[in-house]
Amino acid sequence: GQNIDQPTEMTATEGAIVQINCTYQTSGFNGLFWYQQHAGEAPTFLSYNVLDGLEEKGRFSSFLSRSKGYSYLLLKELQMKDSASYLCAVRDSNYQLIWGAGTKLIIKP
């Protein structure tokens, strides 16, 4: 079956760095996405990785290793507004997104 695993909840301090991991087992791979979702709102796109390596976009970076079925989202200089759920999703061979359950990130002052 298809499976995406990410931690349920993480806590970090304002100004610090946090890494959210995602491991996946899917039928085929056509890219991995990270989304941010605030409570009661729809997800917003953060990053897309299809090749191995690190993609940096401001305070957020995303890493992919296809051979290991592994990705992480790195958030630097954490701000209170970064408190949200972070969803990892993989596009499979049918071009459908398979979603993880999300990681709730709590930022403390």
Place this chain on the structure above:
Amino acid sequence: GAVVSQHPSRVICKSGTSVKIECRSLDFQATTMFWYRQFPKKSLMLMATSNEGSKATYEQGVEKDKFLINHASLTLSTLTVTSAHPEDSSFYICSARTLAGNEQFFGPGTRLTVL
């Protein structure tokens, strides 16, 4: 980035009535639109995939006759929840994808409460 709108953003209805939710891609043509349902503290659950001009493909366990999907144009898809019941109360989110795009653009979601 591309914008997807949903209407209404929030709806409260009585049990037994039908509710229509619209999803529009405002500045691009969406050959494929997706409808998701999200329960509290759970990940998005894909309900169906609709391609413009053809019948929607429903995921296993999703009742076609209860959740009617119409994708009549390249910018509009509708989801109608027929004979709604309290267990249909949820957050419904649509997303749209262009033929060449690597992103799925999400609508803001519709919160449905069935009394």
